[in-house]
Amino acid sequence: MATRGRPGPRRTLSEDELLAAALELLDSEGQLSIRGIAAKVGVAPNAVYTYFPDKSAVIRALVEKLLGESDTGAFTDETKPWRDRIEALALGVRERLVAHPSAAGLLMSAPMDGPRTTALNERLLDVLIGAGLDPADAARATYLLIVYVLGAIALEVADETDPGPLPPEEDRITRRRATFDQIPAEIFPRSAAAAPTMARFISTDQYLWGLRRLLDGLE
Amino acid sequence: MATRGRPGPRRTLSEDELLAAALELLDSEGQLSIRGIAAKVGVAPNAVYTYFPDKSAVIRALVEKLLGESDTGAFTDETKPWRDRIEALALGVRERLVAHPSAAGLLMSAPMDGPRTTALNERLLDVLIGAGLDPADAARATYLLIVYVLGAIALEVADETDPGPLPPEEDRITRRRATFDQIPAEIFPRSAAAAPTMARFISTDQYLWGLRRLLDGLE
DNA sequence: ACCTGAACACCGTTCAAGT
DNA sequence: ACCTGAACACCGTTCAAGT
Numbered sequence: 268m269a270t271r272g273r274p275g276p277r278r279t280l281s282e283d284e285l286l287a288a289a290l291e292l293l294d295s296e297g298q299l300s301i302r303g304i305a306a307k308v309g310v311a312p313n314a315v316y317t318y319f320p321d322k323s324a325v326i327r328a329l330v331e332k333l334l335g336e337s338d339t340g341a342f343t344d345e346t347k348p349w350r351d352r353i354e355a356l357a358l359g360v361r362e363r364l365v366a367h368p369s370a371a372g373l374l375m376s377a378p379m380d381g382p383r384t385t386a387l388n389e390r391l392l393d394v395l396i397g398a399g400l401d402p403a404d405a406a407r408a409t410y411l412l413i414v415y416v417l418g419a420i421a422l423e424v425a426d427e428t429d430p431g432p433l434p435p436e437e438d439r440i441t442r443r444r445a446t447f448d449q450i451p452a453e454i455f456p457r458s459a460a461a462a463p464t465m466a467r468f469i470s471t472d473q474y475l476w477g478l479r480r481l482l483d484g485l486e
Numbered sequence: 487m488a489t490r491g492r493p494g495p496r497r498t499l500s501e502d503e504l505l506a507a508a509l510e511l512l513d514s515e516g517q518l519s520i521r522g523i524a525a526k527v528g529v530a531p532n533a534v535y536t537y538f539p540d541k542s543a544v545i546r547a548l549v550e551k552l553l554g555e556s557d558t559g560a561f562t563d564e565t566k567p568w569r570d571r572i573e574a575l576a577l578g579v580r581e582r583l584v585a586h587p588s589a590a591g592l593l594m595s596a597p598m599d600g601p602r603t604t605a606l607n608e609r610l611l612d613v614l615i616g617a618g619l620d621p622a623d624a625a626r627a628t629y630l631l632i633v634y635v636l637g638a639i640a641l642e643v644a645d646e647t648d649p650g651p652l653p654p655e656e657d658r659i660t661r662r663r664a665t666f667d668q669i670p671a672e673i674f675p676r677s678a679a680a681a682p683t684m685a686r687f688i689s690t691d692q693y694l695w696g697l698r699r700l701l702d703g704l705e
Numbered sequence: 706a707c708c709t710g711a712a713c714a715c716c717g718t719t720c721a722a723g724t
Numbered sequence: 725a726c727c728t729g730a731a732c733a734c735c736g737t738t739c740a741a742g743t
Contacts, residue, residue: 280707301736311709313737322736323647375640376591378647380665385674388684392676406680410687411634411696418637421594428542428597446599455604457611461625465607468629477630484703499726520717530728532718541717 282318284308286329293369297430299326327377333370335383336363342390349398350482356391357416357478358471361423368424368433374417388413400485408485415481423469440466501537503527505548512588516649518545546596552589554602555582561609568617569701575610576635576697577690580642587643587652593636607632619704627704634700642688659685 288307293299301322305312319325342356364371388409395405426443427433444466452459467473507526512518520541524531538544561575583590607628614624645662646652663685671678686692 300734302734312735313710313739314708316737317707372595375594375637375644378645379641385669385677389674389677392680396676402676402680403683405676406683407687407692407695408699410684410692411699414637414641414696415630415634418594418633418640421637421640422598422633425594426597450604455608457615457621457624458604458608461611461621464622464625465629468626473626473629476626477633480627480630480703481700482703484699484701519715521715531716532720532729533727535718536726 280308280310280314280318282328285315285318285325286332289325289329290333290367290370293373294367294432295430297369299329299369299373301325323377326373327381329370330374330377331381331383333364333367333374334360334387349394350479352394353391353412353482354475354478357412357474360416361420361474364420365423365433368427369430371420371424375421379413395485404485411481411485412478415477419474419477426469436470439469443467443469499527499529499533499537501547504534504537504544505551508544508548509552509586509589512592513586513651514649516588518548518588518592520544542596545592546600548589549593549596550600550602552583552586552593553579553606568613569698571613572610572631572701573694573697576631576693579635580639580690580693583639584643584652587646588649590639590643594640598632614704623704630700630704631697634696638693638696645688655689658688662686662688 285304285308288304289299292303292307296303299322301315302312304325305315315325319328342352342359344352347355364374391409391412392402392405395408396402400408424433426439433439444462447458447462447465450459450462458465504523504527507523508518511522511526515522518541520534521531523544524534534544538547561571561578563571566574583593610628610631611621611624614627615621619627643652645658652658663681666677666681666684669678669681677684
């Protein structure tokens with residue numbers, strides 16, 4: 268975890284280049300492979316093991332990197348109401364992760380420790396304690412928010428099976444609509460009636476609606 | 487999706503046997519492989535392709551099966567308050583999935599369609615509409631609940647890297663406590679102070695606390 | 706310290722062939 | 725219709741060797 272020096276004859280590579288290659292690979296192929304990373308940076312497959320002990324470490328580092336990219340949005344504007352700031356953060360995280368659907372699919376496959384995850388936790392704690400919650404409740408609320416945000420994003424990207432960037436939201440909703448319209452009303456009457464709403468579960472509207480109900484529950 | 491007849495000379499196998507073997511494999515090895523399933527049921531690797539078109543179909547079917555196993559608990563007791571019934575359902579789903587950690591890790595890697603998922607949706611809709619929500623809000627609330635339950639379970643099992651059954655909850659909390667106690671207080675003062683609470687994020691307490699805040703937000 | 710070549714023990718999937 | 729044997733094109737990872 269500490270940045271131990273690596274004074275040797277390192278020439279062409281760096282952890283960050285490998286992670287960038289990994290992300291490109293996930294974006295283009297939908298899959299991550301050590302050999303693919305190595306090929307993309309022009310090196311023998313086993314050279315990757317100089318930088319990461321194994322594949323799961325690559326995934327953990329990539330998830331950390333994706334989660335930790337800085338938000339310079341309304342979240343840091345301390346003059347805004349705390350709910351608005353949390354909404355801004357949640358929308359920012361979603362936008363950033365959904366831009367890399369296959370990488371986002373790896374989000375919940377690794378433990379959530381790591382410094383950048385802690386940094387996110389710290390900022391959320393700050394806002395919630397500032398909003399008047401006592402520290403223990405603020406911590407619990409932080410986790411509730413993280414579960415919601417990451418869970419919603421994971422389900423959203425899981426809905427798409429093809430690699431590559433997600434189609435526009437409205438296209439994905441239309442496709443879901445066609446699926447849910449086939450629910451047999453004799454067996455599942457309420458679900459069949461709710462098909463139009465269910466089609467929009469992956470929409471920004473639903474994402475914000477859920478977030479707001481959750482924030483309502485915290486007040 | 488329909489149960490099309492398979493009148494041929496099928497002898498030893500069935501979809502369910504394959505899925506049972508897949509689950510055993512995940513429980514013991516922490517990984518799923520077509521070849522592993524075939525070996526476990528005593529057949530050539532490619533024989534599996536008579537029953538499932540590819541590996542992702544096996545995963546989808548397994549997730550469906552795990553999600554759909556019937557709950558004969560307090561959930562179906564219509565004399566109980568609706569919040570208690572939802573809590574009972576949420577606890578039941580968690581207990582069932584956490585019993586198979588590696589399989590639970592696959593939960594959010596496949597689209598959530600399938601009849602048993604719809605059945606779960608229908609039951610939740612029933613309870614929420616019975617509680618007085620209008621149908622559209624009830625549908626949105628259903629998805630909010632599913633996101634929360636599956637997200638919390640996914641993060642809980644992701645915390646454990648070794649295959650096999652999860653250690654007792656208190657042991658896992660103790661290990662998390664040791665991790666979070668090392669958060670540097672100079673950089674992350676609030677997170678460092680919240681370490682005892684954060685260690686319990688994977689506890690039943692936190693799970694129910696979050697669920698209740700969420701139900702509060704629905705009223 | 707970093708990288709390579711070669712190898713090991715696996716994968717998912719396809720194809721032709723058997724019954 | 726169901727299963728097998730053999731093969732294809734891959735994997736992650738390790739090891740000995742080079743600089």
